[in-house]
Amino acid sequence: MTSLAEGFVEALRRVAQGRQVPLHAPEFAGNEWVYVKECLDSTFVSSVGKFVDRFEAQLVEYTGARHAVAVVNGTAALHVALLLAGVGAEDEVLVPALTFVATANAISYCNAIPHFVDAEPRTLGMDVRKLRSYLSENADRIDGRCVNRHTGRLIKAIVPMHTFGHPADLNALVEIAADFHLVLVEDAAESLGSTYHGRHTGTFGLLATLSFNGNKTITTGGGGAILTDDPVLARRAKHMTTTAKLPHAWEYCHDEVGFNYRLPNINAALGCAQLERLPFLLGNKRELFNRYQQAFQAVDGIRLFEEPDGCMSNYWLQTVILDSEFVSQRDTLLAASNAAGLMTRPVWQLMHKLVPFASCPKMDLSCAEDLAQRIINIPSSAVLGREE
Amino acid sequence: MTSLAEGFVEALRRVAQGRQVPLHAPEFAGNEWVYVKECLDSTFVSSVGKFVDRFEAQLVEYTGARHAVAVVNGTAALHVALLLAGVGAEDEVLVPALTFVATANAISYCNAIPHFVDAEPRTLGMDVRKLRSYLSENADRIDGRCVNRHTGRLIKAIVPMHTFGHPADLNALVEIAADFHLVLVEDAAESLGSTYHGRHTGTFGLLATLSFNGNKTITTGGGGAILTDDPVLARRAKHMTTTAKLPHAWEYCHDEVGFNYRLPNINAALGCAQLERLPFLLGNKRELFNRYQQAFQAVDGIRLFEEPDGCMSNYWLQTVILDSEFVSQRDTLLAASNAAGLMTRPVWQLMHKLVPFASCPKMDLSCAEDLAQRIINIPSSAVLGREE
Numbered sequence: 001m002t003s004l005a006e007g008f009v010e011a012l013r014r015v016a017q018g019r020q021v022p023l024h025a026p027e028f029a030g031n032e033w034v035y036v037k038e039c040l041d042s043t044f045v046s047s048v049g050k051f052v053d054r055f056e057a058q059l060v061e062y063t064g065a066r067h068a069v070a071v072v073n074g075t076a077a078l079h080v081a082l083l084l085a086g087v088g089a090e091d092e093v094l095v096p097a098l099t100f101v102a103t104a105n106a107i108s109y110c111n112a113i114p115h116f117v118d119a120e121p122r123t124l125g126m127d128v129r130k131l132r133s134y135l136s137e138n139a140d141r142i143d144g145r146c147v148n149r150h151t152g153r154l155i156k157a158i159v160p161m162h163t164f165g166h167p168a169d170l171n172a173l174v175e176i177a178a179d180f181h182l183v184l185v186e187d188a189a190e191s192l193g194s195t196y197h198g199r200h201t202g203t204f205g206l207l208a209t210l211s212f213n214g215n216k217t218i219t220t221g222g223g224g225a226i227l228t229d230d231p232v233l234a235r236r237a238k239h240m241t242t243t244a245k246l247p248h249a250w251e252y253c254h255d256e257v258g259f260n261y262r263l264p265n266i267n268a269a270l271g272c273a274q275l276e277r278l279p280f281l282l283g284n285k286r287e288l289f290n291r292y293q294q295a296f297q298a299v300d301g302i303r304l305f306e307e308p309d310g311c312m313s314n315y316w317l318q319t320v321i322l323d324s325e326f327v328s329q330r331d332t333l334l335a336a337s338n339a340a341g342l343m344t345r346p347v348w349q350l351m352h353k354l355v356p357f358a359s360c361p362k363m364d365l366s367c368a369e370d371l372a373q374r375i376i377n378i379p380s381s382a383v384l385g386r387e388e
Numbered sequence: 389m390t391s392l393a394e395g396f397v398e399a400l401r402r403v404a405q406g407r408q409v410p411l412h413a414p415e416f417a418g419n420e421w422v423y424v425k426e427c428l429d430s431t432f433v434s435s436v437g438k439f440v441d442r443f444e445a446q447l448v449e450y451t452g453a454r455h456a457v458a459v460v461n462g463t464a465a466l467h468v469a470l471l472l473a474g475v476g477a478e479d480e481v482l483v484p485a486l487t488f489v490a491t492a493n494a495i496s497y498c499n500a501i502p503h504f505v506d507a508e509p510r511t512l513g514m515d516v517r518k519l520r521s522y523l524s525e526n527a528d529r530i531d532g533r534c535v536n537r538h539t540g541r542l543i544k545a546i547v548p549m550h551t552f553g554h555p556a557d558l559n560a561l562v563e564i565a566a567d568f569h570l571v572l573v574e575d576a577a578e579s580l581g582s583t584y585h586g587r588h589t590g591t592f593g594l595l596a597t598l599s600f601n602g603n604k605t606i607t608t609g610g611g612g613a614i615l616t617d618d619p620v621l622a623r624r625a626k627h628m629t630t631t632a633k634l635p636h637a638w639e640y641c642h643d644e645v646g647f648n649y650r651l652p653n654i655n656a657a658l659g660c661a662q663l664e665r666l667p668f669l670l671g672n673k674r675e676l677f678n679r680y681q682q683a684f685q686a687v688d689g690i691r692l693f694e695e696p697d698g699c700m701s702n703y704w705l706q707t708v709i710l711d712s713e714f715v716s717q718r719d720t721l722l723a724a725s726n727a728a729g730l731m732t733r734p735v736w737q738l739m740h741k742l743v744p745f746a747s748c749p750k751m752d753l754s755c756a757e758d759l760a761q762r763i764i765n766i767p768s769s770a771v772l773g774r775e776e
Contacts, residue, residue, distance in 0.1 A: 025431050026431055026433065026434075027431065028431065033428060036428065037421060040416045040420055040421055041416075043413050043414055043416065045414065045416075045602055045607060045658070046414075046602020046603070046607055046610060047601065047602055047610070048602065072461070072610065073460070073648045075647070075648035100640070101631055101633075101640070101646075102631070105647070108645045109497075109645075111499065213434055213435065214432070214435055214652070214653075215435075219434055221652030221653065221654040221655060222434060222435070222648075222651075222652040222655075243489055243490070245489075249726060250722055250726065250732070250734060251733075251734065251737065252488070252489070252736035252737055253742065254489045254737075254742055255743050255744070256743065257493055257496045257497075258489070259463070259493070260490060260493075260610075263610075264602070264608075264609030264610040265609065266609040266654070266658070267609060267610075267655070270654070334638050338637060338638065345638040345639075346638060346639065349639065349640055349641045349642075354641065354642055355643050355644065356642070356643070356645045
């Protein structure tokens with residue numbers, strides 16, 4: 001093992017206090033049993049029941065968005081949010097190259113085309129300066145619409161993703177969206193609990209999406225939500241995600257091709273309990289960041305990623321970034337830590353490197369490509385931020 | 389109230405023994421809480437965990453299909469089954485006009501076009517005689533493919549649905565599929581526990597789909613499954629429903645546009661317990677049929693629907709069919725029974741009557757249209773078949 005790998009594993013081991021630890025484990029130490037049992041006892045475990053409404057109300061209260069519509073997972077939330085943003089067949093949608101595949105997949109479900117944007121090292125999100133100059137050079141604004149000069153296709157929307165919970169540069173993104181006639185849809189799957197200048201991520205775009213997958217800060221098993229301030233879009237989101245069924249005492253009439261995307265009540269019951277503990281978990285995760293900061297202080301060649309200025313991140317996945325000279329050791333570090341029972345992983349393969357998206361339009365992606373070689377996510381469970 | 393409505397409500401009341409009853413309620417009287425609690429305690433509630441594998445193994449054992457892939461709901465199961473059947477953009481898919489909207493929606497998700505088939509009164513499923521003669525007159529068989537003579541589009545697949553749990557005429561459908569080069573995909577969402585000449589529905593087509601929605605015979609909150617005997621299709625189904633991620637210790641590489649359709653482990657835990665009690669529930673539902681038979685014996689103008697010859701139905705939703713002369717009283721019966729706390733409903737609006745499918749190709753649908761005026765589903769919970 002190299003000395004860098006030794007230092008890396010030692011730092012992780014110190015924070016893990018000798019335990020074997022996964023990348024991120026949820027915990028059910030609040031009212032999870034109580035609510036799930038109550039849900040089972042009521043027999044309303046599925047598409048009817050009070051926990052869905054309650055979970056949505058809690059999300060509204062917590063995020064400050066005016067409306068929340070709970071759905072079956074974050075991918076479903078993105079799919080419907082994009083449809084509500086007006087994304088149609090053959091439209092292009094600006095999306096980071098550095099993201100989880102769901103962001104790009106959801107665009108494909110609309111028969112639309114992802115158009116990849118570079119990242120910047122300060123936020124790990126979209127590089128807003130590069131994006132503005134790229135659009136100025138490569139897009140035409142015609143009759144209040146944005147047209148890709150090379151493909152002739154409409155660029156309809158922009159979907160920043162808040163990487164590992166760290167907010168992208170939202171003020172600049174809001175301006176770019178306005179200037180280039182793009183609908184802003186935030187993929188806030190990873191950033192529940194993260195704020196940008198005091199305001200919750202997911203409240204800057206026309207629509208935003210959350211995820212409550214098992215690896216997220218809080219989980220409903222599988223689950224997601226659409227956030228919006230617009231009551232009409234919120235009603236449309238609920239309608240489209242519940243098979244577009246018109247209300248009637250007994251008739252089954254559907255007025256459009258809808259989706260079976262509603263969050264089951266039993267999963268919402270779990271979510272209600274999880275959300276109650278979110279502030280506590282966020283405190284743990286922040287403390288975990290402090291512990292890693294201590295532990296990595298003496299490790300040269302590795303930088304612990306810290307929340308961007310003006311932001312309060314949820315620190316969903318703790319992240320280290322290798323110095324450029326140590327890029328070639330990344331896999332050694334991954335192998336050594338995983339072998340030691342300290343689960344780590346690199347960032348996702350960049351979207352433009354995946355077979356299904358290899359021919360999609362893209363800008364120069366050199367920063368994302370550089371970061372992808374240097375990012376390692378390290379064990380991030382809230383419990384690691386507590387005395388045990 | 390008419391005397392027919394009085395007789396109808398009285399018969400329902402007799403079976404309900406004075407209780408107010410929903411159309412169909414699940415029950416959690418077995419190991420549901422034990423398994424769900426075990427799942428919560430393990431913290432594996434989401435995309436990893438043993439209950440998904442166990443639920444799939446139980447489905448294989450119960451249905452006799454070689455492979456089962458658990459997914460997030462029946463609609464997702466249909467979507468992926470159709471993709472695996474090779475259904476692509478602009479293909480046509482034969483589907484009953486008399487079905488729940490999910491069957492037609494899933495075809496739309498593939499950018500394909502539903503082509504509506506009439507029903508017949510013996511099974512409430514596809515009219516196989518009419519279908520054969522319709523295809524002979526309206527489709528050309530060219531190079532092992534079936535082409536719609538009028539639209540010029542490929543007719544790729546046929547998706548019979550086993551209405552209210554009653555098996556369609558599967559032997560005839562298997563023959564039609566073979567003769568006309570159609571892939572047979574069974575929509576067995578409603579027929580878990582139903583057999584056709586001793587063999588479980590969902591094992592006759594290349595692929596089949598199940599649903600475990602809250603209103604079904606057993607429920608996982610929301611859930612579904614894809615059944616197939618083909619190991620390659622089963623592997624593909626698992627791959628496509630789990631974001632098409634390639635197996636690797638830490639890399640996130642996806643080789644096609646996949647879906648986030650995996651059933652969460654906590655929902656699978658519920659399913660494992662529910663499936664254990666299925667034989668008991670089916671016994672109750674059969675006894676409930678007997679009770680309704682007694683109760684409706686004296687009611688002229690209403691016929692209780694009985695399983696087709698050679699079939700053993702799960703009697704998911706108990707069904708009465710009004711004599712033609714009383715069609716005009718249907719809504720009176722629905723209003724009277726629902727007002728009395730005895731929940732009833734008509735069949736779904738026929739697919740070709742819905743706005744999103746109004747211009748889809750169709751055969752003469754006179755039998756489905758006739759049945760749609762005459763069908764009423766009546767309270768069907770298993771508990772009504774037990775002494776309480």
